[in-house]
Amino acid sequence: MNAGTSSLKLRVLAPDDGVLASADPPPVGTPEADAALERFLRQADRIGAVGHRVVHGGPDLRESVVVTEDVVRRLRAVEDLAPLHIPPALAALEAARRVLPGVPHVVCFDTAFHATIPEEAAIYAIPREWTERWRIRRYGFHGLSHSYVARRTAELLRRRLEDLRTVTCHLGSGASLAAVRGGRSVDTTMGFTPDEGLVMATRSGSVDPGMLLWLQRHAGISPAELEDALTRRSGVLGISGVSSDMREVLAAADAGDRSARLAVGIYVHHLRQGIAAMAASMGGLHAVAFAGGVGEGAARVRRETCAGLEHLGIQLDLAHNERVGADDSDLSAEGSPVRTLVVHTREDVEIAREVRGLLRPVETGSSFATVPSRGVG
Numbered sequence: 001m002n003a004g005t006s007s008l009k010l011r012v013l014a015p016d017d018g019v020l021a022s023a024d025p026p027p028v029g030t031p032e033a034d035a036a037l038e039r040f041l042r043q044a045d046r047i048g049a050v051g052h053r054v055v056h057g058g059p060d061l062r063e064s065v066v067v068t069e070d071v072v073r074r075l076r077a078v079e080d081l082a083p084l085h086i087p088p089a090l091a092a093l094e095a096a097r098r099v100l101p102g103v104p105h106v107v108c109f110d111t112a113f114h115a116t117i118p119e120e121a122a123i124y125a126i127p128r129e130w131t132e133r134w135r136i137r138r139y140g141f142h143g144l145s146h147s148y149v150a151r152r153t154a155e156l157l158r159r160r161l162e163d164l165r166t167v168t169c170h171l172g173s174g175a176s177l178a179a180v181r182g183g184r185s186v187d188t189t190m191g192f193t194p195d196e197g198l199v200m201a202t203r204s205g206s207v208d209p210g211m212l213l214w215l216q217r218h219a220g221i222s223p224a225e226l227e228d229a230l231t232r233r234s235g236v237l238g239i240s241g242v243s244s245d246m247r248e249v250l251a252a253a254d255a256g257d258r259s260a261r262l263a264v265g266i267y268v269h270h271l272r273q274g275i276a277a278m279a280a281s282m283g284g285l286h287a288v289a290f291a292g293g294v295g296e297g298a299a300r301v302r303r304e305t306c307a308g309l310e311h312l313g314i315q316l317d318l319a320h321n322e323r324v325g326a327d328d329s330d331l332s333a334e335g336s337p338v339r340t341l342v343v344h345t346r347e348d349v350e351i352a353r354e355v356r357g358l359l360r361p362v363e364t365g366s367s368f369a370t371v372p373s374r375g376v377g
Contacts (some may be wrong), residue, residue: 002053003027003092003345005084005173008037008333012044019348020045027088028095037092041099043164049359050105051351052093053144055085057109059135061241064112064354067093067105073305075107082141082194084231107265108354112283113143116184121281124192137197140188142170144350145291146178153289154183154327155337165282170345171301172292173201173244175271179278187281189274195231199267200272239263246294246301268301274310284314285338291345299324302331306340313337 002009008028012021021044025036029030041047052067058078065071072090079086106371122138123131130136149168154161161183168178175198179187189197199205207230215221221229239246240263242252252260279285288309290302299322306316315336320329324342332339 001050001092001096002351003089004089008033008088008092009348010037010040012047013348014354017346017349017352020163025041028091029088034095037095038099047100047103049094049103049355050100051349051355052089052096052105052107053110053347054089054093054107055110055141056082056139057107057111059137061107061109062112062115063281064106064108064358066358067097067107068325071107081192083227085194104359106355108144108351110141110143110145111139113147114138114140114178114185114188117186117188121187134190138188138191140176140178140185141190141194142174142176142178143185144347144354145170145345146176146180146185146188148346148350149289149291150178150180150183152328152343152346154288154343156330156341156343157287159286164286165279165284166287166289167278167282167285169271169275169288169290169295170273170292171198171290171295171298174203175205175292175294177271177274177278179281181282187278189278199239199270200235201246202232202235202237204230204238205270219332219363236263236267246298250298250300263350264301264304268304268308271301271305276312279312287339287341289316289341289343296324296342296344302340302342314340316340 006027010023010025010375014020023040025040026033028034028037054075056078058074058081061071061074075086075090093105093107117138117140120279124136124138126136133136146168150166151161153166154164166180168180170176174194176188176190177198178185191197195203197205212226215226235244236246236249240249241262242249242250242260249260249263253264275288290296294301303316303318303321306314313336315333317331317333321331323353324331326344328341330339330341
């Protein structure tokens with residue numbers, strides 16, 4: 001179960017990760033949506049466990065855990081760290097637990113993959129008291145996607161994951177980069193909340209904190225107004241005035257809309273900056289992998305981004321870049337020292353991998369049960 005801000009993706013996976021059933025109903029919260037979720041779960045055959053994607057686990061929940069009332073309580077306590085994401089995920093979790101109370105439910109955190117980031121990259125240059133008292137640090141997000149894309153990149157290149165330095169680019173409505181060295185995240189663009197970093201569909205990404213203080217002091221803008229503007233009315237939507245959907249913005253740019261062209265240019269500029277910074281964090285680069293709706297579907301964004309990174313050894317096969325389909329692909333020009341790929345991210349597979357790692361099957365007579373294989377909470 002992958003609950004987003006405006007979507008709910010449901011997948012039933014077989015032991016070999018084959019998709020047995022799928023649905024994308026509206027997020028829970030209305031009688032119709034709740035009924036659609038219940039129908040799907042009751043029709044799906046022999047569910048042994050349910051894995052739930054949750055964006056932020058806060059400072060304490062840093063790995064996948066079996067859901068208990070205490071886990072739910074701790075998640076509610078950190079809702080304000082990701083107010084667009086955690087509430088719909090908790091609503092979906094509670095609805096699924098009502099329908100399937102007899103199977104284990106596991107929450108898998110997007111922040112967990114980034115728990116390996118060293119302090120030099122994770123700690124902000126703020127008063128130490130803030131860091132220690134409120135545990136403010138860079139947590140990073142989209143970890144399930146970054147983890148899958150890094151492993152899949154190694155498979156496509158027929159290289160050992162442990163030997164690769166890869167920048168994974170999750171470019172969807174939210175967007176972030178990760179520096180993955182030897183299969184471990186060592187840096188990322190999102191931070192304490194999912195609002196830091198790249199320009200996104202409706203989120204501004206990184207901005208000058210002094211600007212925010214100025215707006216509060218001189219323009220009288222409240223924290224609630226700032227939050228709404230920076231998370232819902234900024235980014236590609238705010239710059240272009242056209243749409244938050246990159247496909248519509250690219251079409252408007254091609255038709256001559258100056259604001260749309262500027263939105264694409266700013267988006268690509270920050271993306272290039274971020275990729276170069278991630279490469280620097282790893283001390284080198286073997287591959288760049290594009291994923292997410294924009295990363296997988298926008299050939300122009302990939303082309304313009306890579307055109308500004310040739311000094312890093314990135315050389316794109318332009319014809320191949322335009323022909324990307326449903327399959328994962330290596331888009332590199334022949335002889336390119338750094339490989340450029342498109343990977344169709346599978347957060348459902350990564351969630352299933354986490355659930356299987358946490359639970360071990362136990363045959364008990366004619367029934368099937370699961371028990372934790374490591375501590376929870």
